[in-house]
Amino acid sequence: MNFIKTPVKGMPEKTPNQMVLREYIIRKIKDTYKTFGFMLIETPLIEHIENLTNKQGGENEQLIFKILKRGEKLNEATNLSDMCDCGLRYDLTVPLARFYANNMENLPVPFKALQIGESFRADRPQKGRYRQFTQCDIDILADETNLAEIELISATVNMLNVLNIKNVKVRINDRAILKAMALSCNFSEDLLDTVFIILDKLDKIGIDKVKQSLLELGLKQQDVDKYCAYFDGNKENENCDEKLATMLKGYIDENVIDNLNEIISSSKHLLQGKCNIVFDPTLVRGMSYYTGPIFEIELEGYNLSVAGGGRYDKMIGNYCSKNVCACGFSIGLERIISVITDNNLISLDSTNATAYLVSKNCSKEQKLSILQKANEQRSNGQIVSVVTKSNNVKFQKETLKKFGYTNFVEDRT
Amino acid sequence: MNFIKTPVKGMPEKTPNQMVLREYIIRKIKDTYKTFGFMLIETPLIEHIENLTNKQGGENEQLIFKILKRGEKLNEATNLSDMCDCGLRYDLTVPLARFYANNMENLPVPFKALQIGESFRADRPQKGRYRQFTQCDIDILADETNLAEIELISATVNMLNVLNIKNVKVRINDRAILKAMALSCNFSEDLLDTVFIILDKLDKIGIDKVKQSLLELGLKQQDVDKYCAYFDGNKENENCDEKLATMLKGYIDENVIDNLNEIISSSKHLLQGKCNIVFDPTLVRGMSYYTGPIFEIELEGYNLSVAGGGRYDKMIGNYCSKNVCACGFSIGLERIISVITDNNLISLDSTNATAYLVSKNCSKEQKLSILQKANEQRSNGQIVSVVTKSNNVKFQKETLKKFGYTNFVEDRT
Numbered sequence: 098m099n100f101i102k103t104p105v106k107g108m109p110e111k112t113p114n115q116m117v118l119r120e121y122i123i124r125k126i127k128d129t130y131k132t133f134g135f136m137l138i139e140t141p142l143i144e145h146i147e148n149l150t151n152k153q154g155g156e157n158e159q160l161i162f163k164i165l166k167r168g169e170k171l172n173e174a175t176n177l178s179d180m181c182d183c184g185l186r187y188d189l190t191v192p193l194a195r196f197y198a199n200n201m202e203n204l205p206v207p208f209k210a211l212q213i214g215e216s217f218r219a220d221r222p223q224k225g226r227y228r229q230f231t232q233c234d235i236d237i238l239a240d241e242t243n244l245a246e247i248e249l250i251s252a253t254v255n256m257l258n259v260l261n262i263k264n265v266k267v268r269i270n271d272r273a274i275l276k277a278m279a280l281s282c283n284f285s286e287d288l289l290d291t292v293f294i295i296l297d298k299l300d301k302i303g304i305d306k307v308k309q310s311l312l313e314l315g316l317k318q319q320d321v322d323k324y325c326a327y328f329d330g331n332k333e334n335e336n337c338d339e340k341l342a343t344m345l346k347g348y349i350d351e352n353v354i355d356n357l358n359e360i361i362s363s364s365k366h367l368l369q370g371k372c373n374i375v376f377d378p379t380l381v382r383g384m385s386y387y388t389g390p391i392f393e394i395e396l397e398g399y400n401l402s403v404a405g406g407g408r409y410d411k412m413i414g415n416y417c418s419k420n421v422c423a424c425g426f427s428i429g430l431e432r433i434i435s436v437i438t439d440n441n442l443i444s445l446d447s448t449n450a451t452a453y454l455v456s457k458n459c460s461k462e463q464k465l466s467i468l469q470k471a472n473e474q475r476s477n478g479q480i481v482s483v484v485t486k487s488n489n490v491k492f493q494k495e496t497l498k499k500f501g502y503t504n505f506v507e508d509r510t
Numbered sequence: 511m512n513f514i515k516t517p518v519k520g521m522p523e524k525t526p527n528q529m530v531l532r533e534y535i536i537r538k539i540k541d542t543y544k545t546f547g548f549m550l551i552e553t554p555l556i557e558h559i560e561n562l563t564n565k566q567g568g569e570n571e572q573l574i575f576k577i578l579k580r581g582e583k584l585n586e587a588t589n590l591s592d593m594c595d596c597g598l599r600y601d602l603t604v605p606l607a608r609f610y611a612n613n614m615e616n617l618p619v620p621f622k623a624l625q626i627g628e629s630f631r632a633d634r635p636q637k638g639r640y641r642q643f644t645q646c647d648i649d650i651l652a653d654e655t656n657l658a659e660i661e662l663i664s665a666t667v668n669m670l671n672v673l674n675i676k677n678v679k680v681r682i683n684d685r686a687i688l689k690a691m692a693l694s695c696n697f698s699e700d701l702l703d704t705v706f707i708i709l710d711k712l713d714k715i716g717i718d719k720v721k722q723s724l725l726e727l728g729l730k731q732q733d734v735d736k737y738c739a740y741f742d743g744n745k746e747n748e749n750c751d752e753k754l755a756t757m758l759k760g761y762i763d764e765n766v767i768d769n770l771n772e773i774i775s776s777s778k779h780l781l782q783g784k785c786n787i788v789f790d791p792t793l794v795r796g797m798s799y800y801t802g803p804i805f806e807i808e809l810e811g812y813n814l815s816v817a818g819g820g821r822y823d824k825m826i827g828n829y830c831s832k833n834v835c836a837c838g839f840s841i842g843l844e845r846i847i848s849v850i851t852d853n854n855l856i857s858l859d860s861t862n863a864t865a866y867l868v869s870k871n872c873s874k875e876q877k878l879s880i881l882q883k884a885n886e887q888r889s890n891g892q893i894v895s896v897v898t899k900s901n902n903v904k905f906q907k908e909t910l911k912k913f914g915y916t917n918f919v920e921d922r923t
Contacts, residue, residue: 099560099564100607100608100828101561101608102611110609132888136529137530138524140517141518141522143521144518145518162577165577185556194513200523203909204525205910205913206906207898209895244868251881255888363881367881457655465776468660468776475546480545481546484547484650485654487619
């Protein structure tokens with residue numbers, strides 16, 4: 098028989114000491130979002146193949162783990178695409194949309210959802226990129242006002258604060274501003290997605306390479322120069338100022354800019370001392386389903402994005418028989434846990450646990466009295482383990498020490 | 511586009527109010543087992559197909575959700591069995607065995623593991639039987655003594671107690687006693703599994719039908735009569751008494767009976783007033799991998815088994831290069847949650863949450879001051895939601911009340 102003792106590639110297993118910190122962090126996240134009125138829900142890990150391949154998820158759709166049909170239905174399948182009826186979810190947004198459509202009549206309006214659960218992507222495994230990973234999403238459905246954006250940002254920065262994560266920077270932009278900047282330079286509408294993909298690389302490739310890539314698309318030199326001037330100098334701004342607003346006039350609804358600036362100024366007020374908030378006209382966010390404000394949280398000094406999101410008013414409605422606006426934040430839980438671990442940001446009290454090491458020839462009576470004592474201590478919340486003493490008791494104790502055991506009691510034999 | 515708003519059949523989704531109780535219960539379970547020295551681990555939901563189909567899991571193997579290979583590897587596959595390289599786990603025991611083999615050098619001896627996670631079975635969906643469900647397992651690896659059995663039973667009864675579940679009855683038996691009873695009646699060894707499957711139905715079909723089924727196997731009338739006499743009258747006993755021990759002499763190692771009786775008497779002492787503990791010679795437990803004591807917890811009055819387990823000394827070793835004895839308990843988490851819900855065993859304090867209902871034409875300043883006040887209350891641990899006021903505010907409040915909101919504050923407009 099073939100037994101394989103390593104996990105499937107890219108699928109992490111978690112050891113007891115990893116789990117102690119992980120559990121602590123996840124409980125803190127749940128408890129913090131709970132105070133902001135977010136309600137925990139859970140959706141199945143398996144989703145209808147139709148829902149997963151509906152062209153809303155972009156390139157993630159190529160990364161679906163597909164599940165074979167069973168029994169008769171499999172025998173009836175005549176080709177590959179007919180052999181699968183479901184797959185593992187690749188994000189928490191598709192399941193949320195389905196859940197909301199299925200339960201909306203019994204949910205509050207607006208509905209503030211918190212999900213923490215596993216997602217799967219059949220990616221090529223590489224360092225720091227898993228094929229099974231825990232995602233954490235908060236979403237506010239059916240609130241068309243910027244209260245949604247402000248609450249999402251406020252709750253998430255507070256959550257990071259509770260986890261001792263400092264140097265938090267929130268970048269904010271709006272898809273409508275991105276679009277207006279491009280249109281004001283005579284870029285045609287069908288090129289926008291391509292232009293944004295190039296702009297998204299600005300950080301990595303620099304403004305000259307961005308210019309070159311845009312020219313290669315066949316765009317005119319003077320238009321490209323005008324476009325790149327938007328991002329010249331400091332790409333981080335207090336807010337979307339008068340000057341920019343004037344330049345975009347005619348290409349954008351003025352309310353968009355007011356709305357964005359209110360999100361920025363209100364968040365700044367609410368989160369004084371807890372984070373830095375900037376308007377970043379180069380922020381793109383990958384997913385094409387965003388329709389309004391978009392935001393990303395990075396940790397200064399780490400050059401690491403730990404959360405991202407935005408408004409997506411058109412997607413949930415696909416599952417319902419009416420429009421449902423929505424705004425959400427996806428939290429990079431695995432990254433947050435890494436940052437906390439690597440920088441020792443949370444030091445949990447040593448558990449100060451007790452281990453009774455019982456020899457194999459211990460009398461029944463003595464064993465029972467040890468167990469009784471242990472149960473008393475446990476009922477007071479202490480961590481106590483009663484285990485058989487190993488032949489190599491020194492090594493046994495050393496290993497237990499690595500798991501928080503500091504007190505050892507051996508029976509007399 | 512085809513969007514399906516109901517979940518995949520047999521895959522439950524959990525609403526906010528279900529999750530509040532569920533979270534409470536799962537945290538209590540984790541916290542209680544933690545005091546007994548069990549350590550939380552997590553293993554991937556996807557497992558190598560070889561590990562899932564190694565004939566250890568019995569009929570569960572027919573219930574595997576198989577996952578299609580990706581890319582080139584799929585194209586190279588020439589037949590159905592070659593198209594899948596992994597599948598969803600159907601229990602937590604196979605992943606535990608793999609995890610232990612992969613990590614044993616860094617784990618304490620004995621190792622006390624707690625797992626709470628999703629398992630999948632491609633069963634025909636029916637009421638109360640899910641195709642995705644949360645399992646909860648505790649296992650003690652590498653302890654050959656009955657300390658393992660006693661700690662497992664003691665911890666689990668205490669856990670049920672913490673969850674306000676009363677009327678707990680623990681049934682205990684030993685596979686060696688089951689075997690000795692059959693051998694003492696001249697049943698041949700190769701018929702044992704079939705005999706046990708019949709005996710397992712005693713509760714449902716009664717002793718006469720058991721006799722009839724055994725006779726249909728070709729067993730002799732006088733042997734069948736002798737066998738069934740073991741289970742005559744009250745099938746529940748204080749312990750494995752002298753009389754039975756004498757009858758089994760020659761078919762069983764005497765230590766087995768001493769061992770079992772110590773588990774029973776010690777558990778009784780430790781759990782006085784918390785449960786009823788009986789020796790039940792008809793207890794079979796389905797899985798053929800059990801090698802010693804087996805046990806099951808039922809709730810008297812509900813006629814419902816909520817946990818079951820036993821010793822399985824041969825299985826973990828398949829993954830390691832040496833023998834590793836093991837003993838475990840599988841907790842029926844979904845059933846426990848149902849019992850608690852149906853009987854209102856846990857009433858969580860009303861959350862007494864506050865909702866600020868903000869009208870759409872509320873001034874920026876007023877909105878900000880509401881948000882500031884809300885954040886202050888949240889930092890004191892209160893649950894506060896700031897949301898846009900609906901057109902139908904009466905309905906909005908009524909819905910929020912169902913989710914624990916009792917205080918409503920509206921801005922003046």
